[in-house]
Amino acid sequence: MADNQNLLAGQRRALILEEVRRRGGIRVSELTRMLQVSDMTVRRDLDVLARQGTLEKVHGGAVPVDQARTHEPGFEAKSELELTAKSDIARAAAALVVPGTAVALAGGTTTFAVAQQLVDIPDLTVVTNSVRVADVFHAARRPAEGRGAESGAATVVLTGGVRTPSETLVGPVADAAISSLHFDVLFLGTHGISVEAGCSTPNLAEAETNRHFIRSARRVVVVADHTKWGTTGLSSFASLDEVDTLVMDAGLAAADREEIAEQFAELIIAGPDTGGNGG
Template sequence: MLVTERRERILALVRERGTLPLSELASTLGVSDMTVRRDIDLLAEDGEVQKVRGGVRAIGAGRPVSGAATTSRSELRAIASAAADLVEPGMAIGISGGEAGLALAHELRGIADLTIVTNSLLVSDLFSPPSRSDAPYTQTVVLTGGVRTPSQSLVGPVAVRALEQLHCDLVFLDAHGLDVQAGLTTMNLLEAETYRAFMAMAREVIVLAEHSRWQVVGLTTIAELSDIDRLISDDALPADAAEQLRDHVGRLDVVAAGHSG
């Protein structure tokens, strides 16, 4: 089987099953675990899949969506690219769990001397040690402890305590939902506490939210919209939504993601 054929087969299997262990993929394809791991690394770099411990997950698996709205890869990449432009070498930044945070982490791997505080196992895995023992570490990762969620994030009192004594230049949060009345929301009570701890340690709080997050209301409120210093969304955000958000958040950045209007 050619390399391209094998990777197409991996993509098909992952999209069909959602999440697969590396050992099962290797057995199915008749190759070694190392070969599958290299394929997964490249597919993850291209944004085709998410790496998880001991396996691989389809993009978007386990993330709730509202109605027919789905997360567009082009939207995530545009938002993540705009967010990465705010990061400078030497900064300490926080990145929450979620697809937008993971997309941002991909954009940041080339920026040196970063300290990255995260509760995401997926984000942490991206910033792996150098492949050679004599090569320097270019980024430092601080991973919180906590209770693991289905999206491979760590939440709860242990995560909160880990964040309480830290200070970051910028904190980037993924949004489950945004609403004028409900504010920034999530479906997970422990995640809400952890997000508030992230916000407390930030000089600037930046929320990354595709247009489909607008008027989605989760189980619990994390913070009011006025607590958000900067919101980055894509150009499919309706004009009336943008007008309302500009009245509430510190700053709204709308980035081009191939949408018209």
């Protein structure tokens, strides 16, 4: 889409800021349609406004500064972001899973993508606090017409709890269920990840539930697309040294790869033309 030359950059950014404040947040895709400019132009404008401190970028859009760390997009909104990256990450993450093991999947759209890659691995026991992840395995277990359920289908345990905007169950009920179990590998998504804050989320209850997951897991794998690096949510739930493996996509800048590789025992860059794994 060609950029609209009728608006000067300053006028365009003023309109963006007005919409963010009026609506409490807006997505990049909405701004491209509203302003009739390219995705790249909108992202440049958001970068400028973020540097000025007038708004804060979140995944796929922007929110007012005072809402950024507590803003939690819904599952549907997040599921449309970084689709290729999530698919690449999911395939690389699934390759870490051995048949017959106990796997935990926390909530999020990236772990949802991982679940879709795990359905063909036989004899898994899957524990999740994600309604969407449980649905993936439930759909895979449905008997084909004229046949019974296939052997080797995963046994799925869905924790109880209070549902968040991201379709995740959190709170004391979820925490108690998770604390009584033990997992060979845990896959965790994250709202943001940084050297200073570690892994973080806007939801306080979700942060606590994630801590219980981590304590119950023998191996912790964080799955996060490249846009999560450098982002910080309200509550940290894991320091970087609590993460055994980080799986990110090839969109990660070379300089960031070097910085991240220094922080983790294992960094897996998923996708084409990555030059392999680091860490």
